[in-house]
Structure formats: C-alpha cells, structure tokens
Amino acid sequence: MTPSLRGDYRHFQPITTRWHDNDLYGHVNNVTYYSYFDSAVNSYLIECGGLDIHSGEVVGFVVSSSCDYFASIAFPDLIEVGLRVGKLGNSSVQYELAVFKSGEQEACAAGRFVHVFVDRASNQPVPIPVPLRVAMEKLLV
Numbered sequence: 001m002t003p004s005l006r007g008d009y010r011h012f013q014p015i016t017t018r019w020h021d022n023d024l025y026g027h028v029n030n031v032t033y034y035s036y037f038d039s040a041v042n043s044y045l046i047e048c049g050g051l052d053i054h055s056g057e058v059v060g061f062v063v064s065s066s067c068d069y070f071a072s073i074a075f076p077d078l079i080e081v082g083l084r085v086g087k088l089g090n091s092s093v094q095y096e097l098a099v100f101k102s103g104e105q106e107a108c109a110a111g112r113f114v115h116v117f118v119d120r121a122s123n124q125p126v127p128i129p130v131p132l133r134v135a136m137e138k139l140l141v
Contacts, residue, residue, distance in 0.1 A: 009082030013040035027072035040081035049135030060115035067111030078102035085139040091125040
C-alpha cells in the first residue's frame with residue numbers, strides 16, 4: 001500500500017499533537033490516530049453540518065474503523081487530518097482520512113471509519129439529517 005496524497009482530500013483539520021500522545025518508543029502511539037480521526041470528523045460535522053453533540057436527536061456511532069501507517073509522527077509535530085467521504089448511504093457514511101505533517105504531500109497514516117446515525121433515545125438507525133448530508137456531500141469523492 002502506498003501513502004495517500006494531500007490532493008486526494010477535500011477538507012483539512014489542523015490537530016495539535018500533545019506530549020502524552022508519544023509512547024515509550026518516542027512517536028505517536030497507533031491508537032491516538034483514531035482520536036485524531038474522530039476529532040477531525042466531529043469538528044467538521046459540528047462546524048459545517050450543525051451536529052449538536054450535547055442535545056441533538058441524532059448521534060453518530062462508529063461501527064467500523066481501520067488505519068494503515070506509513071511514517072511516524074511525534075510531539076511537537078504540526079499535523080493536519082485530511083477528510084473525504086468514500087460512501088454515503090441512508091443512515092451511514094464511510095469517511096476516509098489521512099494524517100499529514102504540516103506542509104508534506106504524502107500521508108503518514110491513512111484510515112477509514114464508518115458512522116451509523118441513530119436516534120439518541122432509541123439507538124435505532126435513522127436517515128442522516130439533511131444539514132449533515134449536505135456537509136458530507138461536499139466531501140464525497
């Protein structure tokens with residue numbers, strides 16, 4: 001597998017690496033990348049799709065995720081998470097993400113995760129609300 005390129009993504013979310021992201025080997029631990037992905041997606045949905053994480057009727061559950069690693073990052077690297085939508089269904093969406101060091105063209109890591117949108121009260125799948133769908137469509141490849 002080859003690293004993704006910056007031009008393959010529609011939106012970029014700056015992320016601040018933190019001291020405690022580094023593990024004993026001196027680089028960002030693999031599980032931390034998932035936190036970066038989650039932060040990038042939810043920041044976008046809040047800012048561009050009006051997602052109300054505190055009291056909205058609909059919430060997104062991560063039901064699947066994966067990540068491939070190509071190069072290490074470490075605190076205090078400046079990074080950006082590239083975001084695009086690979087598949088958009090009725091109640092689910094597959095995001096495709098990549099972590100880039102600031103100014104670099106090749107990704108250090110690339111992953112994906114799937115959100116299923118559910119009714120907050122019942123946890124049953126529901127159609128993606130129109131404002132969120134419109135925001136996701138802007139990222140569709």
